Amino acid sequence: MAYYPVLNTKKIKDAPIRLIDGDRSAKYPKRSEFVPEGVAFLNAESIKDGRINLDAVNFISEEKYSAISKGRIQTDDVVMTTRGNGTGDVAFVGKTISRGLINAQMLILRANETELDAAFLYYFLRSPLFAASMKSFRSGSAQPQLPMFALKEMEIRYPALLRQRRIASILSAYDDLIENNTRRIKILEQMAQTLYREWFVNFRFPGHQKVKMVESELGPIPEGWEVAHVVDFGSVVTGKTPSKARPDFFGADVPFIKLPDMHGNVFVLDTSEHLSVLGQASQANKTIPANTLCVSCIGTAGIVVITTCPSQTNQQINSVVLDYPPYREFLYFRLLDLRETINQYGANGATMVNLNKTKFENLRLVRSPQDIVTCFHALAAPMFEHVRNLQQRTVTLSKTRDFLLPKLISGEIPVETAAELVEQTA
Numbered sequence: 001m002a003y004y005p006v007l008n009t010k011k012i013k014d015a016p017i018r019l020i021d022g023d024r025s026a027k028y029p030k031r032s033e034f035v036p037e038g039v040a041f042l043n044a045e046s047i048k049d050g051r052i053n054l055d056a057v058n059f060i061s062e063e064k065y066s067a068i069s070k071g072r073i074q075t076d077d078v079v080m081t082t083r084g085n086g087t088g089d090v091a092f093v094g095k096t097i098s099r100g101l102i103n104a105q106m107l108i109l110r111a112n113e114t115e116l117d118a119a120f121l122y123y124f125l126r127s128p129l130f131a132a133s134m135k136s137f138r139s140g141s142a143q144p145q146l147p148m149f150a151l152k153e154m155e156i157r158y159p160a161l162l163r164q165r166r167i168a169s170i171l172s173a174y175d176d177l178i179e180n181n182t183r184r185i186k187i188l189e190q191m192a193q194t195l196y197r198e199w200f201v202n203f204r205f206p207g208h209q210k211v212k213m214v215e216s217e218l219g220p221i222p223e224g225w226e227v228a229h230v231v232d233f234g235s236v237v238t239g240k241t242p243s244k245a246r247p248d249f250f251g252a253d254v255p256f257i258k259l260p261d262m263h264g265n266v267f268v269l270d271t272s273e274h275l276s277v278l279g280q281a282s283q284a285n286k287t288i289p290a291n292t293l294c295v296s297c298i299g300t301a302g303i304v305v306i307t308t309c310p311s312q313t314n315q316q317i318n319s320v321v322l323d324y325p326p327y328r329e330f331l332y333f334r335l336l337d338l339r340e341t342i343n344q345y346g347a348n349g350a351t352m353v354n355l356n357k358t359k360f361e362n363l364r365l366v367r368s369p370q371d372i373v374t375c376f377h378a379l380a381a382p383m384f385e386h387v388r389n390l391q392q393r394t395v396t397l398s399k400t401r402d403f404l405l406p407k408l409i410s411g412e413i414p415v416e417t418a419a420e421l422v423e424q425t426a
Helices: 062-067 118-126 128-135 149-153 161-200 277-281 323-338 339-346 357-360 370-410 415-425
Strands: 006-009 017-021 039-042 058-060 078-081 091-093 101-104 108-109 155-158 226-229 234-238 248-258 273-275 293-296 304-307 318-322 366-367
Touching: 017 062, 017 149, 017 304, 039 062, 078 118, 091 118, 101 108, 108 118, 118 128, 118 161, 128 155, 128 370, 161 323, 161 370, 161 415, 234 357, 248 277, 248 304, 273 277, 293 323, 304 323, 318 323, 323 339, 323 370, 370 415
Parallel strands: 039 101
Antiparallel strands: 006 155, 017 108, 039 058, 078 091, 078 108, 226 366, 234 318, 248 273, 293 304, 293 318
């Protein structure tokens, strides 16, 4: 029999949570004041997958930190982005950093841990349960934002402290499994990329000792290799967004890939938005098959992902539908190497990079003969398949974690049952 616990339901302004915003005064750190090492200064890019991404953290001096008393981070704080495309993204500081500052586009939520567990607060704020209610409070279409007064009016539900801690422990176990998958994916990517660099950048491919180097417009290359263009590998498709005036063009049938779906992924397994069959048919020539390489060319340019099923993309993405499928892994890494070039060619004096289809098609790269790339494909494809399986497992774990939270809070699923499920999953 399910146990239904007593729940506290309060607006955040009445809950045991202290809200702390960033400093907006003249003391606010300027980019010129950043230092290689020092006290952490977080921005929206510092949040990745619910954690503090130390690779995207800036640093300020001790003197600068001492001059600013507002927006100081402590261990076990929860930080939230309140402006921009990442509005509502949260991260649990935990023990990642012991002190630091947030910028003016962020907010600290500090739990009174005599009543509210900090980790439980983090999971609640990150859950679909909270995200659904947040949509109605967000304002601004060009620059979404979540004002503090709006956040204060949103509700949080929480059981007794001991149950909160047990729930947080179960959900953190899922996060640990996800983090383990992420590490394994990174190792596999590095292995495949090391092999790629050895063969196609350093030109130490099997039999290279018997091949002489010749001059090309991109520098010395092995004889028999050539300088090609992106379009020589297949057809290029620039995405397009169906008319938003037709709600029936959107549904749950065809993945619709946008920039946020690409970040941190090798394969696109899930998208935040889908088209209906009708929406797909309205621009059928924009449908790309599985194993197509998608490259972001507007905004955050140079991100590369691989499709896993027939999909469409928005206009920020150019996609290469391969004529010879074994070029998949080679071209994936080659396009990643072209990121700086894509950003340079796409810079047109505007505030946003914009590389059009023609310029993308004409990007130059060194191409090996098919027999060499086929050998590389035979070695790299199993690594990529393992990455795809791990990504799929991560998606499943994430959905299970998000599914469990409201049911654990309500008591519909006993914590004992959920704990057993974690053990079986591990």
